[in-house]
Amino acid sequence: MLPQTKLALVIAGNFFSDEDNADPGLLLGYLPEELAARCEIKEWSTQPSSHYSMSMTLAMEGMFESLADEGYAGIIVVSGSGVMEEMAYLVNLLWQHEAPVIFANLMVQGRAGVKEGLMNLHCSVLAALSDDARGRGVLLCSSGELFAADDVTLADPGSPDNAFQSPDRGSVGKMLNGEIKFFCEAKRPSFLARRPEELPNVEIMLACLGGGDILISSLASSRDLGGLVLAGFGAGNVPPSWVPTVRNILRRRIPVVITSRCLLSHVHKTNDFEGSFDKLTEMGVMSGGRLNPYKARIRLALGISAGLTDDGLSLYLLNRPVCDDVKTLYK
Structure with a gap:
């Protein structure tokens, strides 16, 4: 003591x-x-x-x-x-x-x-x-x-x-x-090179059986949306009806992250179909790795506020080093 x-x-x-x-x-x-x-x-x-x-x-x-x-x-x-x-x-x-x-x-x-x-x-x-x-x-x-x-x-x-x-x-x-x-060490995160200031509005969209189209369309039309986390099925899949809306959000340069809605799951490639994790990441959606949707939302908001580039955000979401304030990582 x-x-x-x-x-x-x-x-x-x-x-x-x-x-x-x-x-x-x-x-x-x-x-x-x-x-x-x-x-x-x-x-x-x-x-x-x-x-x-x-x-x-x-x-x-x-x-x-x-x-x-x-x-x-x-x-x-x-x-x-x-x-x-x-x-x-x-x-x-x-x-x-x-x-x-x-x-x-x-x-x-x-x-x-x-x-x-x-x-x-x-x-x-x-x-x-x-x-x-x-x-x-x-x-x-x-x-x-x-x-x-x-x-x-x-x-x-x-x-x-x-x-x-x-x-x-x-x-x-x-x-x-x-x-x-x-009796064991706590893992420490990869720290940001800049302190976040004003946080953007980052929302979570939860996948459910045949639902969500109205909600995600409403989010896509909002001028206040600063980032979006998709809580997908299983390994990170979403309904195919979401895909055009997600693509429109990405065109507005709004970061989108895919996670799993399952407590003990993580996102990864399984099958190659419309709305699958693999197709989403090909479109430009970022992987949330092992993060649950709530933690991914916090990381995304802090990373955007700190000025991370898309490459920097992708690394930060996976707890990779972003401690150097360089042009490839920070805007």
Whole structure:
């Protein structure tokens, strides 16, 4: 544990489902005295997580940067859990400090309720004070376990034991007998050479049986559309009726990405037919690789805002290096 370190406990939304006006100061009273003394509350927002946007989360990450510059050894974020995985993922794509950022899931439903949520707060504080947490980027704490932001997903908000999960590799650490144990490294992303500023409007179009034509036509006619993520069937296939509309969107120089709507799938070539992954990429649609649609949307928005070229965006979506500010990667 780092000597005489201070942690920032950031309130970024409502955090107790059974208390409409929960006092953030009460949180410190639930911690052991020696841990509470290390924490300073920073009230940033009291909005429900469903009211957040990517732009708000980008502004929040900028506030975290200021806290790191002020010398805080770690940042713990408490908020609603509904979009916590997306918030954590966005922050992780920009966070290059050694100090950890840990999103604590206090919004626990089911049999454990508030007690389980406060255990996650305790776990988050211990982890943020641990030397082993430094350099691991952004983590999310739920069920007494620590998950890497690049892989975690909200699986069952009604479960006190498995609300958040990491399908690919499980948790990277957990609290055991009152101590934090890390047992694998968290993957760090390829960082952008420029900081994103004003984020474009990037939408997700979900493929479903024989549907979506009206919605995708409406998106194509919008002047505000800045990017589009297609959540395709299986390995990345969409209805053939979408193809002319997607082609028109590409002609407007609006980036389009193909992902899979399936939780554990990734896009790849399977068959060569109209609307297939292979045909879409031949048209100029970018591969989202193993990204789910929500994470692809965040990467696409950040990459567009940072000024990546089409080649740069294609690399960034696949987590390839884009850290050099060169003409082939940045406009």
